[in-house]
Amino acid sequence: MERRRFSLGLMGAAGLAAGGIAGVGSAQAQSESAGLNPDKLAALQRAADAVVGVRVTAVDDASSARTLGRRRQGSGVVIGDDGLVLTIGYLLLEAEQAEVLTDDGRVIPARVLGVDTATGLGLLMPLVPLRIAPAPLATTRPDPAQDEVMLLVTGGDLGAAAPVRLVARRAFSGSWEYHLDAALFTAPPRPNFAGAGLFNDRGELTGVGSLFVADATGLGGPPRVPGNMAVPVDLLPPILSELRTQGRSSASVRPWIGVNCVEQEGGLRVVRVSEDSPAEVGGVRPGDRIVGIDGEPVATLERLWKTLWRGSGPEKDVTLQLLRDGQPLSLKLRAVDRAAMLRRPVGV
Secondary structure, eight states, X not given: OXXXXXXXXXXXXXXXXXXXXXXXXXXXXXXXXXXXXXXXXXXXXXXXXXXXXXXXXXXXXXXXXXXXXXXXXXXEEEOSTTOOEEEEGGGGTTEEEEEEEOTTSOEEEEEEEEEOTTTOEEEEEESSOOOOOOOOBOSSOOOGGGTOEEEEEEOGGGOXXXXXXXXEEEEEEETTTEEEEEXXXXXXXXXXXXXXXXXXXXXXXXXXXXXXXXXXXXXXXXXXXXXEEEEEGGGSTTTHHHHHHHSSOGGGXXXXXXXXXXXXXXXXXXXXXXXXXXXXXXXXXXXXXXXXXXXXXXXXXXXXXXXXXXXXXXXXXXXXXXXXXXXXXXXXXXXXXXXXXXXXXXXX
């Protein structure tokens, strides 16, 4: 099968603009019209070629299947000469089987090396050589103040590339006990973002696609600017060795109670309680409003999660101060290590 050529979009002095370049063969003519030299075009094509598809099937009783489904599909980026693939971690949660899909039609079995809940990144190792040149990691942080335009590339059956604009680099707190101090936000929104590679105009990987967001700027609008959130790749080098050898970073070994919350009307409302989690066992219900943890008032997700994670180990007693139907309630929970609650294939 002939290798797919991504439609990269034209990148001039001001960044990516509308238009298409359909491969390396006509690079000279394209570079003249785009104001882009052939070396930069080649770097962008190599970046696109480093993006692969990722297909995962979770174990039968996976707790994550309720929100993510048992069969998952996304993208990954080859970052190592040994074929190491970087992707978004939630694709790999409780995986029983994983495959890498290349542009030339190969479907290659892979082993999950690590899922890091602190950063949200995941690693796959193909079981046979990919023969794909790795994408270089960006060494400088992208700056939205520079009005930087980037390339978001997906792989596999849904392989494509599209120009996006970096609109913010800011803190992000997820509803699922997750926080990043400096996530990347791009617009306009692109589908199939899970594990997609976010590249700068030098073909360097700057982020890994994670989510759709209703307001990428974080300013609250109006007007709101929908877009995508990406995990910055500069979080990877400090933890790469731990991910390879231990399957996660030390920062991921932290307390977990199993609630999903949203910020609403100046407070925090529980929208979901994970099955068999400390929160469910302790009596937390959807609809409860969390107003404090261990005696400290909390009104934002960032404050809630960082207060929960405070301490020296994952297992600890936690007291939640709640409002239920307008009445105050205090519940004692026993937080646990999230990894202990994840299902694994038989024999692992």
